[in-house]
Amino acid sequence: MQQQLLSDAFLGLVKIMDELRAQCPWDKKQTIHTLRTLTIEETYELTDAITNNDWQGIKEELGDIMLHLLFYAKIGNEEQQFTLEDVLTTVSKKLIERHPHIYGDTKVQDEEEVKRNWEKIKKKEGRVSVLGGVPTSLPALVKATRIQEKAKQVGFEWEQKEAVWAKVEEELGELQVAVNTGNINEMEDEFGDVLFSLVNYARFIKVDPENALERTNLKFKNRFQAMEQLCISRGIDIATLNLTALDNLWNEVKKNGSAH
Helix, strand or coil, rough: HHHHHHHHHHHHHHHHHHHHHHHHHHHHHHHHHHHHHEEEEHHHHHHHHHHCCCHHHHHHHHHHHHHHHHHHHHHHHHHCCHHHHHHHHHHHHHHHCCCCCHHHCCCCHHHHHHHHHHHHHHCCCCCCCCCCCCCCCCCCCHHHHHHHHHHHHHCCCCCCCCHHHHHHHHHHHHHHHHHCCHHHHHHHHHHHHHHHHHHHHHHCCCCHHHHHHHHHHHHHHHHHHHHHHHHHHCCCCCCHCCCCHHHHHHHHHHCCCCCC
C-alpha cells in the first residue's frame, strides 16, 4: 500500500510537470541554463531550512528541488539526450556497483572503508584523479572540506588532531609574518592557508565548518538586529554611538539571551 501511494505521488508530480511544460508560458520558455540559477537558489533555501532544523521547510524545499530535477529530465527528453527512466536507471546502477558490500561479496569494517572502496571503484570507472569529483563551482569552504575528504581516501591525512592544530598555529604565524610585510598577495595566500588548516581541524573534531560558520553568521545577525531594536525602543540612532557604547549594547543583548 505504501509503495503504491509513493508511486502515485511521484507519477502525479511527473504528470504536473508535463502539463506545465505543455501549457504554462513561463515553463515552456525554460532551458537548462535558465533553470540553473533557480536550482542553486532552491538548494540554498534547503540548506537554510536544514541549518534551522525547520522540518516543514525541509519538506517544502525538497519538493521544490524534486520539481527541478523532473524539469531537467523533461528537457533532456525533449532534446533527445535522455529520459527520466534513464536518469533513474543510471543512478540505481551506479549505487549498486559502488556498494559491493551490500550487493556483492565485499566485506567492510566501517564507514571509512566504505569511502575508500568508493574511491577505488570510481578510479576503475576511469576517473584519473581522486579530486576529479569535486565540483569547481562549490563554495570555497565546502570545496576545501571535500578536497580534504577525498585526499584522505588515499591515506593523505594527519593521524592526530594535535598535529592538525599545530599546523593551524604554524599557518597563523606565517600569516602574521605576511601581514607585517604588507604584501597583499602574500597575506591572501597565508590567510587561505589558515582557513584550509582550520577546515582540516574541523573535520578532525567532527564539526561541519560550513554549518558552524553559518550558525555564527546567524548568531551575529540576530544579536546585531536585537541591538538595533533596543536603540529604536530607546530613541537612539545606532549610527551615532561610539564603539564602547555599541560594545555595551552587544553585551546587554548577549546577557539577556534574546538572540542566540
